[in-house]
C-alpha cells in the first residue's frame with residue numbers, strides 16, 4: 001500500500017508552493033523539510049511546523065497518515081509563539097534551539113539581493129535599507145556573502161534558498177518591482193531612514209554645503225546649485241543628491257506604497 005501524509009501551507013507559503021493543501025505520497029522515511037522543499041517551499045521560508053497538532057523540528061521524520069501544517073514567519077504570531085516555546089519545559093532542546101536561531105534571523109536588517117532584483121534594491125536603498133547588490137555575483141558568491149556577513153538573501157531563485165548553507169533567505173514572489181516592495185514591507189518591520197543611503201553603491205550619504213560643492217571632485221551644474229539648498233554626497237562613489245523632482249516622485253511613490261501595506 002502506498003504511504004502518504006497530509007500537508008497544509010499557511011499564509012504566503014500558499015503562494016510560494018502554489019497550493020494550500022495536498023496529499024503527499026512517499027517512500028521510506030523522509031524528513032518533513034525534504035517533503036516541504038520538494039513542494040517548492042525552501043527551508044529558509046519555514047518558521048513553524050506542526051505535526052499532528054504538536055510543534056516539531058523541520059527535520060522530524062514523517063510517518064504515514066501524519067498531518068503536517070507549515071507556517072511562515074508572521075509578525076505578532078511569531079513572537080508570542082517564540083516565548084511560549086522557549087519557556088515551556090515540555091519542548092525538547094532541539095526545537096528550542098531551532099526557534100532561537102529563527103529568532104536571531106528575525107533581527108537581521110541587512111540584505112544581499114540577486115541579479116534580478118535591481119529595481120527593488122534601488123527602492124530599498126532610497127528607504128535607507130542596507131542591501132548589497134552586484135549584477136556580476138553568481139550563486140556561490142551570493143551564498144558566501146549571506147553566510148559570512150549574516151545577511152538575508154533576497155532572491156527569486158528557490159534553488160539557491162534550498163542550499164543547506166543558506167540560513168537567512170527570503171523568496172520574492174512578485175515580478176513587478178512595486179509589488180516586490182509591498183511584499184518586502186509587509187514582511188520586514190524596519191525603521192526606515194529615507195534618502196540617507198546611496199542608491200548606486202549602498203554607502204551612507206553625508207550632507208555637504210554649497211561652498212564645499214565648489215571644490216568637489218564632481219562638478220554640479222550652477223543652475224542646480226542655485227535652485228536647491230540642501231545637498232548630500234556618497235562617500236564611496238561621490239554621487240551628489242539633492243531634493244529635486246526625482247526626490248519628489250519617489251516620495252509620492254513611497255507614500256502610495258506605505259498607504260497600501262498593512
Ligand SMILES: [Zn+2]
Nearest residue numbers: 198201234237
Ligand atoms: Zn555611492
